[in-house]
Amino acid sequence: MVEVPEHLRKRAEEARAKAEASKAAAAGETPASDEPEMTEEQAATTPDAGDAASKIPAHLLERSRAAKAAASGQADEPAAVASAAAVAAAAAPAATGPGGHTQRLLTVVKSGSIQDVKSMPQDKVHVWPHLLVVEFAAALFITAFSTVFSIFVNAPLLELANFNETPNPSKAPWYFLGLQELLTMFHPMVAGVTIPGIGIFLLILAPYIDKNPSNKPEDRKFAISLMTIHLMFWAVLVMIGSFFRGPGFNFVFPWEAGLFFEL
Amino acid sequence: MAIDTDDDIKPPLKERLSAQMSNLGKDIQGSQAWSSIFRPGSIFRKGYTDSPRNRSYVIMNSVLYHLHPVKVKRHAVKVSYTLCLGGLTFFLFILLTITGIFLMFFYRPTAAAAWDDIYTLQASVTFGLLVRNMHRWTAHLMVLTVFLHMARVFYHGAYKPPREFNWVIGVILLTLTLLLSFTGYLLPWDQLALWAVTVGTNMMGYTPVFGDQVRFVLLGGFDIGTDTLLRWYVLHVLMLPFVAVIFMAIHFWRVRKDGGISGPL
Numbered sequence: 001m002v003e004v005p006e007h008l009r010k011r012a013e014e015a016r017a018k019a020e021a022s023k024a025a026a027a028g029e030t031p032a033s034d035e036p037e038m039t040e041e042q043a044a045t046t047p048d049a050g051d052a053a054s055k056i057p058a059h060l061l062e063r064s065r066a067a068k069a070a071a072s073g074q075a076d077e078p079a080a081v082a083s084a085a086a087v088a089a090a091a092a093p094a095a096t097g098p099g100g101h102t103q104r105l106l107t108v109v110k111s112g113s114i115q116d117v118k119s120m121p122q123d124k125v126h127v128w129p130h131l132l133v134v135e136f137a138a139a140l141f142i143t144a145f146s147t148v149f150s151i152f153v154n155a156p157l158l159e160l161a162n163f164n165e166t167p168n169p170s171k172a173p174w175y176f177l178g179l180q181e182l183l184t185m186f187h188p189m190v191a192g193v194t195i196p197g198i199g200i201f202l203l204i205l206a207p208y209i210d211k212n213p214s215n216k217p218e219d220r221k222f223a224i225s226l227m228t229i230h231l232m233f234w235a236v237l238v239m240i241g242s243f244f245r246g247p248g249f250n251f252v253f254p255w256e257a258g259l260f261f262e263l
Numbered sequence: 264m265a266i267d268t269d270d271d272i273k274p275p276l277k278e279r280l281s282a283q284m285s286n287l288g289k290d291i292q293g294s295q296a297w298s299s300i301f302r303p304g305s306i307f308r309k310g311y312t313d314s315p316r317n318r319s320y321v322i323m324n325s326v327l328y329h330l331h332p333v334k335v336k337r338h339a340v341k342v343s344y345t346l347c348l349g350g351l352t353f354f355l356f357i358l359l360t361i362t363g364i365f366l367m368f369f370y371r372p373t374a375a376a377a378w379d380d381i382y383t384l385q386a387s388v389t390f391g392l393l394v395r396n397m398h399r400w401t402a403h404l405m406v407l408t409v410f411l412h413m414a415r416v417f418y419h420g421a422y423k424p425p426r427e428f429n430w431v432i433g434v435i436l437l438t439l440t441l442l443l444s445f446t447g448y449l450l451p452w453d454q455l456a457l458w459a460v461t462v463g464t465n466m467m468g469y470t471p472v473f474g475d476q477v478r479f480v481l482l483g484g485f486d487i488g489t490d491t492l493l494r495w496y497v498l499h500v501l502m503l504p505f506v507a508v509i510f511m512a513i514h515f516w517r518v519r520k521d522g523g524i525s526g527p528l
Contacts, residue, residue, distance in 0.1 A: 124334040128321040131331065131340045138347040139354045146358065146404065150396030157385065160378045161457035170458040172466075173448050175406050175441060180462060189474075192466030204434045206417070207427035215420030216528055227417050262455050263403060 004108055012105055019100060026057055056102070156262045168247045169260055177241030178234050184249065332519060339524040344419075348412035352440075353511065355405040362398040363500065370450070372496035374489035377452035402444050409440045421525035429517040432510055439507045446499035449492060460495075461487060 004012075125131075172180050182191035202209075210223050217224060242261050246252035252260075273279065291297055311317060319333045338344055369384045369391065371377065384391040413433065416422060422430035449460045464487070468478035483490035518524065 123337045125337050125340060126315070126318040126322075126334055127327075127331045128318050131335055132321075132327075134340060134342060134347070135350055138342075138351055142351055142354060142404075143358065146397050146401050147393075149400055150393055153396065153400070154392065155396045155399035156453075156455055157378075157381060157451055158453040158455045161374070161452045161454055163457070165454070167454055167458055170462050172459050172462040173445060174403075175444070176463055176466075179466060183466070187469075188466060189469040189471060193470050193474075200434065200438065203413075204431050207422040207424070207430050210423070213423060215423055215525065217418070220420060223420075224418060227414075231414060263399070 004105075005110075008105070008108060015103070016099070016101070019102070022057065023100060158262070169245060169249045171241070171245070171261070174238060174242050174261075174263065178237035180249075181237045181241035181245075330515060332523070335523055336527075338527040344526060345524065346411070346415060348408050348415050352405055352408045352412055353515075355401050355408060356507070356511075358401050359398060359405065360504070362394050362401070365394045366398060367500060372450065372492045374452060374492055377450065377492060381451045381453075402447060406440060406444050409437050413437055416525075419525055419528065423525075425521045426517070426525060429514060429521060432514045432517065436507065436510050436514060439503055439510065443499065443503045443507065446495045446503060449487075449495045450499065452492065457487065460491075 171177060179192055179196055182195060185191065186195070212220060212223065214220060240251075243254045243259065244251055246257045246260050274282075322328050322331055322333045366384070369388055370380045381395070384395060386392075416430065416433065445460075445463060449456045464478055464481055467481060468474045470477045479485065481491075481494075482488075483494040
């Protein structure tokens with residue numbers, strides 16, 4: 001037995017109640033239909049009883065009768081078959097179902113068989129307190145860390161800018177030192193513009209190049225290796241540029257020549 | 264003369280006092296005045312009780328609703344999944360805004376005044392040195408967290424549909440962060456600033472076809488000077504943050520519209 005969904009069952013009950021109410025009203029108005037109610041079996045066995053029991057409101061019956069008469073009156077000899085069919089079709093609604101229903105539930109189509117249910121139930125938690133507490137703790141931690149760090153370590157402030165005195169070595173901010181490192185190997189246009197430009201462009205295009213739909217590490221070995229190689233490559237370049245480049249941007253070891261690095 | 268009975272004999276004063284003292288804390292905390300001041304959730308007029316309904320209202324009835332939904336997937340609140348990197352980046356941006364506004368009160372972006380202003384700020388403004396330190400270190404930290412956030416998102420495959428476009432916005436935000444940091448680098452107008460920026464802008468001058476024009480627009484002239492300082496100051500304190508905030512708004516909005524945080528793996 002198919003389970004009838006709650007809302008459909010409710011709707012059917014309401015419709016039934018409404019039909020009964022209107023039937024009662026009709027019974028009150030028309031004394032002709034003031035007979036005792038027939039059982040469903042009787043109604044089924046005697047098709048004509050539909051008129052007598054007046055399950056259908058009187059004005060609707062009249063309208064259908066008028067329509068029938070009009071159809072048969074207009075019908076000419078060649079269209080006799082068609083008119084007969086029309087009469088049959090018009091007569092059909094006069095019969096009522098069990099319990100006097102003029103409509104009934106034919107079938108219940110479970111959701112999911114024709115509708116694609118997109119949102120599956122998910123295990124969720126309230127943002128307050130579960131997420132906000134974590135965020136608050138993280139914010140507190142980073143504030144405390146940066147405050148304490150700033151108390152003990154001062155930001156560099158060298159002497160006033162002087163165009164006539166070029167420090168040796170001159171270094172870019174640390175995140176650009178990878179590029180400056182590339183400058184020692186390539187033409188400035190390649191190192192300063194082409195390579196970082198292509199890098200940013202490829203980064204933007206990553207989701208459009210990588211068409212592998214899985215986000216599981218075991219399915220993405222190539223993408224992960226490629227990214228790791230590039231990140232490592234970049235980190236190594238930055239570190240060489242930061243710590244292993246001395247006067248004249250020549251390669252030095254920081255434990256021999258000292259640090260040439262300011263943040 | 265009344266006859267003393269056993270019932271009327273009071274314990275010694277010392278004992279009574281110690282009993283009173285031990286009850287004092289309980290009496291105070293049970294008093295009406297105490298509970299009306301320190302009742303839990305007193306910042307809410309009707310008080311706060313922990314119920315699913317109130318947990319929802321905390322988000323729904325506050326401006327936080329612009330940032331967070333009422334509920335998130337359970338794995339999304341695990342610190343080991345996100346390492347808080349995106350949120351920390353945003354929080355560092357807020358910290359940088361606050362400290363930056365403080366610094367703006369004491370700074371004039373001209374070649375003649377800039378270095379002196381920073382020096383005076385450090386030497387004679389209360390908390391001046393501390394706030395400048397914080398601004399500097401959190402700026403470096405933010406570059407780091409943005410990088411790590413990008414790596415985290417990549418390794419989780421979180422840029423895959425439907426989140427492709429949010430990744431694009433993220434790369435734009437990464438670039439904006441680098442530009443924000445780099446424009447701020449010039450402002451102290453010391454030897455470090457001048458020559459770091461010289462190296463950087465010389466590189467941009469090698470842009471093919473219109474390299475000279477790019478350099479001219481960036482420097483506000485043919486050489487680094489007071490015009491460059493003004494230009495980079497406006498970029499640093501107004502234009503780039505403005506653009507970054509817009510992209511951040513889109514970024515956060517897309518996180519929610521694309522179904523919240525990615526995963527679980």
